[in-house]
Structure formats: structure tokens, C-alpha cells
Amino acid sequence: MNISRNTSIILLVIANIAVDQISKFWVRATVEAKSSSSIIGDYLTLRNVENDGAFLGMGGDLNPTLKLFVLLIIPSAVLLFVLYYMFKEKHMDKLSLTGFSCVVGGGIANVFDRFIYGSVTDFLFIDLGFVRTGIFNLADLSVTTGMILILWSSLKHRKKDNVSS
Known part of the structure; x- marks a missing residue:
């Protein structure tokens, strides 16, 4: 079965959105807000934090109008442009196409949260001692993987x- 290029893009974007939204729904329903529980010792913990900003909470203290513009309107426009570009650019290799699909799917999932809930649910935290992450979600992981x-x-x-030059 040969799935068309455009169908592959749509399915990958939807899969990224679905996995993220299902995980956030589960966290909101089962993990107490601001709590912390071990998944793998202290290395990987599950938390339930609402992030009203962007990456690491940046922009959370902006005034509401600026926050709407910076955290909803601009990201939505960029995501729509990237999606348009993916459908229009027919010579993009599969690795790039997969990457852009992950970025768009994760981006849409987080923009959706900001639009519906006014914040993004973050719930995973990694602490390996020598490296620590901020608290993130599967949409963030999707965007990072895509990049x-x-x-x-x-x-x-x-x-x-x-090599060919």
C-alpha cells in the first residue's frame, strides 16, 4: 500500500497532535496539580504544571494583548506557513518532511492548549545530575525531534x- 505524500503529512501531523493531547488529558485527569511522582527514580519524574508562557515559561508575564499576539497569532501564522510550504515544496526529502510534520504537529498541539485552556500542560522532567531539563510535554518533544x-x-x-563539488 502506497500512501500519498500529502496523506503522509496529514497523518503524521494528526498523530503528533493526538498523542500529545491524549497524554495531556491523562495528566490533567490523574496527576494532582504541582505534584511530582517518580517514573524512573529521580531521573524522570511526572509533574502537572500549567505553563502560561512559552519555552520555560518565557512570555508568561506579558500583558494579555501582547501575549495573544506573541503566543497565539504569530505561532499560528508560522505553523500555517510551514504547513503550506510542506505541501507546496514537492522536492523535500522524507527526513525533512517528517521533521517539519513533527514540528507542525507539536506546535499545533501547544497552540491549541493556549487557545482552549489559556496555558499549556507540561508534565515531564529529566534530571540526570549533569543535565536537567525544564518541565515539558510530548508536543515539545515532537518539536525538538522534528528540529x-x-x-x-x-x-x-x-x-x-x-562531496560532489
Whole structure:
């Protein structure tokens, strides 16, 4: 069975949104707000925190009008542009296409939360001693994974271009 390129994009974006929204629904329903419980010792913990800003809470203290513009309108416009670009650019390699689909799916999931709830539910925290993360969610993980895939694809193509030059 050969799934069309556009169908693949749509399915991957929807899968990213669905996994994120299901995980946040579960956390909101079962994990007490601001609580912390161990998943893997102190290395990976489950928390329930509402983030009314963006990455690491940045922008949470903006006035409501500026927050609407910076955290909802601009990200929505960028996500729509990237989605349009993905459908229009027919020569994009599969790795980049997968990466952009993850970025768009994760981005839409977080924008959806900001629009519906006024904040984003974050719930995962990693502390390996020498490295600690902020509290994040699966949409954040999707965006990060997508960016890594896009970078990897770019580096692969740059290496090929340098070899053939």
C-alpha cells in the first residue's frame, strides 16, 4: 500500500497532535496539580504544571494583548506557513518532511492548549545530575525531534553537496 505524500503529512501531523493531547488529558485527569511522582527514580519524574508562557515559561508575564499576539497569532501564522510550504515544496526529502510534520504537529498541539485552556500542560522532567531539563510535554518533544531531523537532513545534504563539488 502506497500512501500519498500529502496523506503522509496529514497523518503524521494528526498523530503528533493526538498523542500529545491524549497524554495531556491523562495528566490533567490523574496527576494532582504541582505534584511530582517518580517514573524512573529521580531521573524522570511526572509533574502537572500549567505553563502560561512559552519555552520555560518565557512570555508568561506579558500583558494579555501582547501575549495573544506573541503566543497565539504569530505561532499560528508560522505553523500555517510551514504547513503550506510542506505541501507546496514537492522536492523535500522524507527526513525533512517528517521533521517539519513533527514540528507542525507539536506546535499545533501547544497552540491549541493556549487557545482552549489559556496555558499549556507540561508534565515531564529529566534530571540526570549533569543535565536537567525544564518541565515539558510530548508536543515539545515532537518539536525538538522534528528540529533534530531537519538539521540532520540539512547536514546530510550539505555533506553530499560538498562531496560532489
